[in-house]
Amino acid sequence: MKNADQYRFDEAEAVVSGLWSGLSQHTEQNHKNKKFTHFLIPPNASGPIHIGNALMVALQDILTRYYHAQGFATIWVPGLDHGGYETQVTYEREQEQKGETRLRHEYPSDELYTNIESFVEKHKETITRQIERLGARIDWQHLRHTLDDVALVSAQKMFEKMVEDGLIYREPYMVHYCPHCETMLADIELKQVEFETPLYEIVCQIQNSPETVSLYTTEPEFMFSVTHVLVHPEDTRFAQLIGTVLVNPVTQKPIEIVPSARKLSWHQEQEHLVPLFQSHVRYDYEYAIRHDILARDIFAWDGTFSVQYPGQEPTVVRQEVIHTLQQSGVVVQQVGSVTDTHLYCKKGHKTNTLIRLSWFLNVDDERMSLRQKALEALQNDSLTITPSWRKKGLVQWIEKMHDWPIARQNVWGVRIxxxxxxxxxxxxxxxxxxxxxxxxxxxxxxxxxxxxxxxxxxxxxxxxxxxxxxxxxxxxxxxxxxxxxxDTFDTWFSSGAWSVFVYDHLAKDDQKPSDTVVIGHDLLRLCIAREIMLGVYLTGRLPFKKVYFHPLLQAADGQKMSKSAGNAIDLNAYIEKYGADVTRAAIVAHLTTMDDFVFSDEHVYQTQKFIEALWDLCGVYQLLFEYNVPPANQKCDVDNTKVAAMAWDVGGSIRKHYFAQAQATTQKFLTQLQTQAQAIINGDFEHAPSAFIDNFKKYLTVLHPFMPIVTEYIYQELPDTTGLLAQATWPKRTHASKKRAARKDDKSALRDILKQL
Ligand SMILES: [Zn+2]
Structure with missing residues (x-):
């Protein structure tokens, strides 16, 4: 029976998904010797995955299907991340849209936890369905969640081991805090917003002298906390002031002008003499603790001052401070405006800094340096990184990693x-x-x-x-x-050894380093550097053999796509409109360079055309059998060296992670098959049919990792195939040699029909 005139992806997806159910369990039992093990970097279960996440799924599926066809037992462990703070924010945004006005701290903890849990449960199902819909050959029986019982125990055990090893401490530290969300935030969770703000000159008296020195600031309300001014000894503009003591016009206490250890260039960028704000600016705070300058905690939990102007917000007291100073004869005047930055939480609240006790992981303890262990492992073990130049950045990042503040005030997470x-x-x-x-x-x-x-x-x-x-x-x-x-753990900490924890439920034999990790390059620091550090700490070896940092698919505005930023391209819309194969192949086609890219529909249309052409060839194949050219099961003399060479080429590219190149090589080969089909149409019934039949099946095997559904569907439509294409073996580089004799019946009728294709 000839296939339908048009390929229907929805029909194909339904048929193929039925054929593949239970496939992964089956294959594992069949392969014992060679294993290819990897896991899905768990997407946050805070909403449907977007088209950027689909890239990662598509690439890992290509690897899984390729290695399976090469005779490996493949284990691909799916996972979902609870997402901690990010999920909480996404949940709250959804609640807000529903008209809920309560903030997170207005809920009892257990109620909030349960609410977020059901929110996540809903999205877990959605994500699972999406990944299935993409045709991923993933092992659902191994599905893990970063808050599942096994993961909770693993995270707690890791923490306990760290406590026993003396790596955990609790100390005051300046942290960014959102008084509205009532949580501390990591630097990378903050959004910088630039704004124009007035610059003030404040004239300070030199102690025991009639002379004055002007300090410049955009925040006169913080003058009370100033005790030091840094001047670089080689800064000819101000060096003569080193050693001078000023009188703080607000507190009447001394302000010392001291030699600075910062770079001269930093000082030269400052047009004026600026105070050191060690009690509320993190950069200054870090300088102060390194140089024994006292920093004070000046904020209450609610973002108001706890000292000097207790209960009042900084911006509110500004005018009052200026007015009071002017009243007492101090010269305070606005001298233009400058660009300053404020730090905002993901919900758009302005954050402030608190000096509070918090939990830290010491990454460079003198008895056991996690940093050193990680660097040594990177030096001794062979970790292949694509692109290779990212390895340098990885090493540099580990070298300068600070102690890690691991606590969050989120409900949604693993309790410390x-x-x-x-x-x-x-x-x-x-x-x-x-x-x-x-x-x-x-x-x-x-x-x-x-x-x-x-x-x-x-x-x-x-x-x-x-x-x-x-x-x-x-x-x-x-x-x-x-x-x-x-407090709960920072989600990057509790899931920081996920590449180890993710296999905790498997047989001991399978708990080994992953063969490949596929991940966006934006997660080099947040995820990979920490996975290496914690993985080496827990197991004494690197947790993976290869890392492929894929470029990022950007939103139309050029920003990174993310669920919490709300700028992601809807994956479902593409799958519904074009089908899973077209969607994933179109995304992969963008990876011709390692640069981040904006998704272009051009690749969608090209892939659609490609699938139409492939479908036409399926029609040719079926017709040959319908008219008994050649007879089914008859061996034939075929030149299949080209398809085998192509398969070899494509396999090499996949192993090197040149995914777009591998896919393009495969797609380009279609013209060879079209030429063979054309030869049949032109009347060559001697050799062309047998060559075409043999090559087409092999071709489907090579194309399968890139477009698994259409290839499986077509394979099932072919009259002389048995079993599943998903179980087929990758073509080998051999020559077929057996002769065949083609039947020559019905040739003219066939020719007429083929011409109409
Ligand atoms: Zn906030």
Whole structure:
């Protein structure tokens, strides 16, 4: 029976998905010797995956199908990331759109957790369906989630090991904090926004002298915290001022002008003399702690000042500060404006800095340096990185990695498994919901005096802040009084050894380094550098053999696509309109360079045309059998060296991760088959049919990793095939030699029909 005139991808997808159900379980049992193991970098289960995520799925599927055809047992472990803060933000945005006005801290923790959990559950299903729809040959029976029971135990064990190794500490540190979302934020979670702001000159008196020196700032409300001004000794404009002591016009306390250890070029970029804001600017804070300059905690949790102007917001007091200074005779004047930056959280709130106790991972402990171990492993083991020049960046990043602040104030995450011993209730601040679901906060001793019991507080506990000398333990002793830590791990920490944890549920034999990790280059620092560091720490070896950093598919505005940024191209729309094969092949076709790219529909149309041509050839194939040219099952003399050479070429490109090149080579070969079909149409029934039949089947095998559904569907349509194309073997470089005799019946009728194709 001749195929339908038009290829229907929706029909093909339905048929093929039925054929493939249970495929992965089957194949693993069949291959024992060679294994190709890898995992999907878990997408955040906070919304449908977008077209950028589909790139990663497509590339890994190409690898899986190729290695399977090469006789490997393939294990491709799917995973989903709970996403921590990012998921919480996405969830909240959805709630806002539904008219919900409550902020995260207005929910009891368990209620919020349950809400986010069902939100994630819904998206887990969506993502699973999307990956299935893309035709991925992924092993669903191994599906993992970064909050599943195995993962929770693994993350907690890793933390406990770090505690035992003395790598975890709790210290004050300046962190970025969103007073609205009530959470600390990592640097990379912050969005910089530039804005024009007035620049003020503040004239300061030199101590015991009638002379003055002008300091310049955009934030006069922070003058009270200024104790130092840095001047580079080689900065001829100001060097003579080193050693001078000014009088702080707000506090009347001294401001020392001290020699700076910063680069001269940094100072030369400053037009004026600027104060060191070590108590609220992170860059200055880090300078201060390295140079023994005292930094003070000047903010309350709600973003207002805790000192000098307690309870007031910085921007609100600005005019008051200027006015008061002017009243007391200090010259304060606006001298133009400059561009400054503010840091915002993902929800668009302005953040501020807090100096608070937080949990840290020491990455360079003198007894056990995680950094050193990682660098040594990178030097000794052979890790192949594509593109190779990214290795340098990876090494440099590990070399300068700072201690890692690993705690977040999110509900949605893995709780830090620590308990504080309550030896002095004064040292604790708690936030909790009482029996009437009212949010209460305050010092623990005062709340206990008000009649709340510790059990009341723990039952509705939302957050704990413990002072520095509070004792903490991993497992509380029976009979003692403890408060659990309420912070959760930074999701990059709890999933930071995912390349190890992801195989924890497999047989010991399969718990080995991944063969290849496919990941966007934007995750080099956040993910790969940390995976290497933690993987080496836990297992003593690199957690993967090859890393392929793929370019990023950008949104139309040139920005990175992300669910939380809301600028992603809808994958489902493409699959619905063009089918999975066209969508994935069109994305892969963009990878001709390693540059980030904006998705172009041009590749979609080209792939559509290609599939139409392929479908026509399927029609030719079927007609040959319909008219018994050649008779089925008859061996033939075929020149298949070209298709075998092409297969060899394509295999080499896939192994080297030249995915677009491999796909293009395969697609280009279609013209060879079209030529053979043309020869048949032109009347060559002696050799052309047998060559065509043999080559076409081999061709489908090579094309299969790139367009798995259409190739499987066509393979099933061919009258002389059995089994699945997904189980077929990659063509070998051999010559067919057996003779065949073609039947010559019905030639003229066939020729007429073929001409109409
Ligand atoms: Zn916020």
């Amino acid at each position: 498994p620590v308990w504080y011993k309550i030896d002095d209730p004064q040292k604790f601040v708690v936030w909790f919901f009482n029996a009437n679901k009212e949010r209460i906060s305050g010092r623990l001793d005062e709340l206990l005096e008000q009649g709340y019991t510790l059990d009341n507080i723990i039952a509705g506990l939302q957050r704990v802040y413990a002072e520095s000398d509070c004792m903490w333990v991993l497992s509380p002793e029976t009979g003692g009084q403890y408060l659990p830590e309420t």
